Amino acid sequence: MAQVGLKHTYLALVDADGKIISGEKGLSTNGLYTSNAKDLGTASANITNLSQAGTQIFGDNGMVDVSHSKSFPQVAGVWNNLPFDVKSKILGRESDGKGGYVEALTLPRVALIVESETLDRQHSFFYAFSNGQMNESALNLQTDNASEQRVTDSLTYQSFGDDRWNGNGIKIFYSGDEGFKKEDMLKEVMGGYSATPSNA
Numbered sequence: 001m002a003q004v005g006l007k008h009t010y011l012a013l014v015d016a017d018g019k020i021i022s023g024e025k026g027l028s029t030n031g032l033y034t035s036n037a038k039d040l041g042t043a044s045a046n047i048t049n050l051s052q053a054g055t056q057i058f059g060d061n062g063m064v065d066v067s068h069s070k071s072f073p074q075v076a077g078v079w080n081n082l083p084f085d086v087k088s089k090i091l092g093r094e095s096d097g098k099g100g101y102v103e104a105l106t107l108p109r110v111a112l113i114v115e116s117e118t119l120d121r122q123h124s125f126f127y128a129f130s131n132g133q134m135n136e137s138a139l140n141l142q143t144d145n146a147s148e149q150r151v152t153d154s155l156t157y158q159s160f161g162d163d164r165w166n167g168n169g170i171k172i173f174y175s176g177d178e179g180f181k182k183e184d185m186l187k188e189v190m191g192g193y194s195a196t197p198s199n200a
Contacts, residue, residue, distance in 0.1 A: 010113040040080035072169035075157040123176035
């Protein structure tokens, strides 16, 4: 089925047990950060390695099987203007309390969902990653001239496997399915997310 656009991205920090981190240490009171017009939204999310080509198995002078590996996609995302605290937290940059930030020895675990839509805009596809790490590999800063030289937040996400998903790093949700509930999806992917967590 064809799809169009990038409607939202959803981010959360998760702990070693896969539970969402909320409050001051998380990305918001309930732990979930959703891209929005105030922060200028998400420009693109290029998902690669959705599946791997199989390894051909030969026997008796012919190909008899294909060995398949698990899928651990990467997402090259561009956010137009992530809040500084959100970007710092998902990249594992720790404050020294004096305005300085340095990357932590242990990078944080991040859950990510990328939402696109069907052509008629009636339903959504959600590309969900429950566990992974985010990095920013480069910045290309240039002087303003006749035009503003804006640099957006270009980050790369590497997914890790999830035992609940046959060890794969991605699960795809479709809102057109009868049993789909967005809150159930968020709870599964974002480690027990609740809109009103008791520990907020």
